[in-house]
Amino acid sequence: MTVGTEWLVDAHGCRPDALRDLATVRALLELLVVRYELRVVGESAWHKFPGEGGVTGLYLLTESHLAVHTYPEHGIATVNLYCCRWGTRAAPEFPWEATFAAALGATQVDVRTLPRGTRGMTA
Amino acid sequence: MTVGTEWLVDAHGCRPDALRDLATVRALLELLVVRYELRVVGESAWHKFPGEGGVTGLYLLTESHLAVHTYPEHGIATVNLYCCRWGTRAAPEFPWEATFAAALGATQVDVRTLPRGTRGMTA
Numbered sequence: 341m342t343v344g345t346e347w348l349v350d351a352h353g354c355r356p357d358a359l360r361d362l363a364t365v366r367a368l369l370e371l372l373v374v375r376y377e378l379r380v381v382g383e384s385a386w387h388k389f390p391g392e393g394g395v396t397g398l399y400l401l402t403e404s405h406l407a408v409h410t411y412p413e414h415g416i417a418t419v420n421l422y423c424c425r426w427g428t429r430a431a432p433e434f435p436w437e438a439t440f441a442a443a444l445g446a447t448q449v450d451v452r453t454l455p456r457g458t459r460g461m462t463a
Numbered sequence: 464m465t466v467g468t469e470w471l472v473d474a475h476g477c478r479p480d481a482l483r484d485l486a487t488v489r490a491l492l493e494l495l496v497v498r499y500e501l502r503v504v505g506e507s508a509w510h511k512f513p514g515e516g517g518v519t520g521l522y523l524l525t526e527s528h529l530a531v532h533t534y535p536e537h538g539i540a541t542v543n544l545y546c547c548r549w550g551t552r553a554a555p556e557f558p559w560e561a562t563f564a565a566a567l568g569a570t571q572v573d574v575r576t577l578p579r580g581t582r583g584m585t586a
Contacts, residue, residue, distance in 0.1 A: 341537055343537060346543075348577065348584075350581070350582075381519075382510070385505060385521070387523055389525075396523055396528070398521050404532050405519070407530070409466075409545070411547075411580065414580065416466055416580045418579050422530070422532070422543070424532070450584050451585060452577075452584055454575075457534065457539045458473070459571060461471075461573050461575055462573050462575060
């Protein structure tokens with residue numbers, strides 16, 4: 341039994357100014373919403389941390405959730421996409437690396453794809 | 464460089480009626496907020512899916528985010544706690560198994576603890 345798939349995306353080498361700009365980060369997330377045809381429930385929630393801080397965004401989806409956190413001081417953006425639409429079928433491919441490079445200047449993008457709800461996943 | 468720790472908690476064998484009850488699921492999440500001394504930004508967002516469906520809850524935290532999704536038809540609840548407070552230090556231990564057993568009747572609780580923002584995490 342697998343109830344969903346979660347992508348943990350950690351992007352490195354991003355431009356700090358892009359990571360501090362809510363509109364830039366939000367545009368990237370909206371691209372994910374459109375590309376994956378995600379259905380957002382209510383309004384997404386956004387928070388800009390003060391001064392040199394980053395931004396956080398959360399989307400409640402009928403398919404689960406989508407989240408972003410940025411760390412300008414480290415040049416890092418992390419995204420979670422938890423999606424229960426595809427079950428055990430293959431999800432569509434997404435060009436994470438090219439997209440994060442174009443939007444944020446990322447030089448390295450690590451993607452982990454993890455099943456959710458599968459018994460015995462403890463590592 | 465590690466910017467945070469993420470716990471992926473998948474609880475199995477839960478009572479379907481508990482997984483459909485927003486107040487029950489919310490009480491469990493509030494317990495996590497209190498226990499970890501999490502700082503919630505704004506209001507948490509909740510959604511009850513119609514009929515026999517489960518519930519979804521999202522918290523935007525100053526420390527990142529907390530999310531829950533339940534699947535009554537499978538007896539499964541999944542929780543994400545993404546917390547950037549402790550960095551590379553050990554986070555406090557939480558009795559996931561006993562807590563999910565007491566709140567939802569879970570018979571098996573799988574916990575994955577994953578670093579975020581560490582280069583080269585791709586599996």
